[in-house]
Amino acid sequence: MTTSMKLLYFAWLREKAGVGEEDIQPPAGVATVAQLVDWLVARGGGYAEAFGDRKVVRVAVNQEYVSLDHPVAAGDEVAFFPPVTGG
Amino acid sequence: MIRVQKEDFDLGAELKALTAGNHAVGGLCSFVGLVRDVSGGGGAGGETVGAMTLEHYPGMTEKELSRIEAEARERWPLDATLIIHRYGRLEPGDQIVLVAAASAHREAAFEACHFLIDFLKTKAPFWKLENTPGGGQWVDARSTDAAAAARWTPSPGKAAE
Numbered sequence: 001m002t003t004s005m006k007l008l009y010f011a012w013l014r015e016k017a018g019v020g021e022e023d024i025q026p027p028a029g030v031a032t033v034a035q036l037v038d039w040l041v042a043r044g045g046g047y048a049e050a051f052g053d054r055k056v057v058r059v060a061v062n063q064e065y066v067s068l069d070h071p072v073a074a075g076d077e078v079a080f081f082p083p084v085t086g087g
Numbered sequence: 088m089i090r091v092q093k094e095d096f097d098l099g100a101e102l103k104a105l106t107a108g109n110h111a112v113g114g115l116c117s118f119v120g121l122v123r124d125v126s127g128g129g130g131a132g133g134e135t136v137g138a139m140t141l142e143h144y145p146g147m148t149e150k151e152l153s154r155i156e157a158e159a160r161e162r163w164p165l166d167a168t169l170i171i172h173r174y175g176r177l178e179p180g181d182q183i184v185l186v187a188a189a190s191a192h193r194e195a196a197f198e199a200c201h202f203l204i205d206f207l208k209t210k211a212p213f214w215k216l217e218n219t220p221g222g223g224q225w226v227d228a229r230s231t232d233a234a235a236a237a238r239w240t241p242s243p244g245k246a247a248e
Contacts, residue, residue, distance in 0.1 A: 011142055011214035012225045060212070063147035079144060079212075083228030086141065086172060086213025087120050087184050087204060 003074045005036075009050070010081035013057065016050035017080075026072075033059050034068040036078065056082060088168070089152040091143065093175045095182060105167045106189050112166045114193035116200040118186050124179035126217050126224065134219040139226075141174045141183065144212035148172070155206045159188065162202065163195040170203060172213065202239050209236040 004023045014020045030036050037054065040047045051057060059066055060079040072078055088105075098119060106112045125133035152170050159168055167189040177183060186207065188199035215226040 008144070010144055010212070011216070060144070060147055063144075063150050065210075079147065081144065081212060082214065082225065084209065084212050085215045085226040085228055086143070086211045087208035087232075 005072065005074060006077045007040075008077065008079040010079065012082055013050045013080050016046050018046040031071055031073075032068070033061065033066060033070050033072055033078065036072050037068070050080070058083060089149060089156055089170045089172075091145075091148050091152070091172050091174065093173060095173070096171050096185060098182070098185065101169060101171065101185060102187060105169050105187055109166055109189070111191055112189045113191045114196040115167075115187060115189040116193070116196035117188075118184075118200050118204050119182055120184040120204070122177045122179050122181045122183055126219060126226070134217075134221060134224075136179060137218045137220075138176055138178050139218060140176050140216045142214045142216065143172075143174045147212050151211045152207065155203060155210060158206070159199045159203050163188070163190060163199040165190050165195060165199055168199065168203070170207065172207070172211065174213065205232075205235045205239060208232045 004025050007022050007024055009017045009020055026036060026039055030039050037051050041051050054068065058081050059068065059070070061070055061072060062077050098117070102115060102117055106115055122139060124136050126136050152172065156168050156170055159165065165188050169185065169187040171185040173183055184207070186200055186203040188196045188203060190196040190199070209232055217224045217226055
């Protein structure tokens with residue numbers, strides 16, 4: 001059974017975080033998207049900059065839009081990106 | 088039907104194929120989005136854009152476009168729908184997106200087509216990076232796009248979410 005979580009970053013969030021995709025093993029206590037973001041920001045580097053303004057960060061868990069209080073668990077695919085600009 | 092592709096598309100051939108053999112269709116409405124050569128709203132103050140790169144979220148993009156298409160078919164009596172969205176490098180004048188809706192009568196076709204592009208613009212996970220003389224610049228989401236999509240919610244007959 002997997003214990004890791006797959007994180008994806010797109011557009012300027014990818015550029016600021018300095019990574020497009022990574023597998024992570026968050027510590028116990030990371031049970032929601034907001035807690036995951038807190039943990040990432042605490043890692044420092046580009047993460048703090050990428051999540052500097054959380055209001056503009058969109059989140060998808062397993063490819064569905066969710067809010068910051070949505071639960072996350074091992075095996076999830078969690079994506080962070082700016083508001084979309086296609087079309 | 089939805090397609091996410093790098094290649095250009097032939098508008099005439101796509102529309103012809105969409106309704107081929109279905110003589111219940113009385114109206115087919117389509118919208119094509121093109122790359123502009125000026126950034127921002129297109130008015131004064133915009134920077135010249137040489138080209139742009141469209142990034143997307145493979146997997147979620149297809150899911151979102153399918154959800155948007157399914158929602159349109161739930162709201163209107165449609166015989167056929169089509170969404171094609173391109174990604175990768177695009178030049179000014181290039182086609183980016185095609186949405187089309189076919190129905191027995193024009194009203195459903197017009198409305199569904201408008202709905203498809205409005206929802207796509209606020210939900211489908213694509214991001215535009217414009218190449219300007221000042222360097223690469225991520226396009227900001229426009230509040231007018233959110234307002235355009237909001238006009239369509241809640242769907243008729245559905246409780247407000």
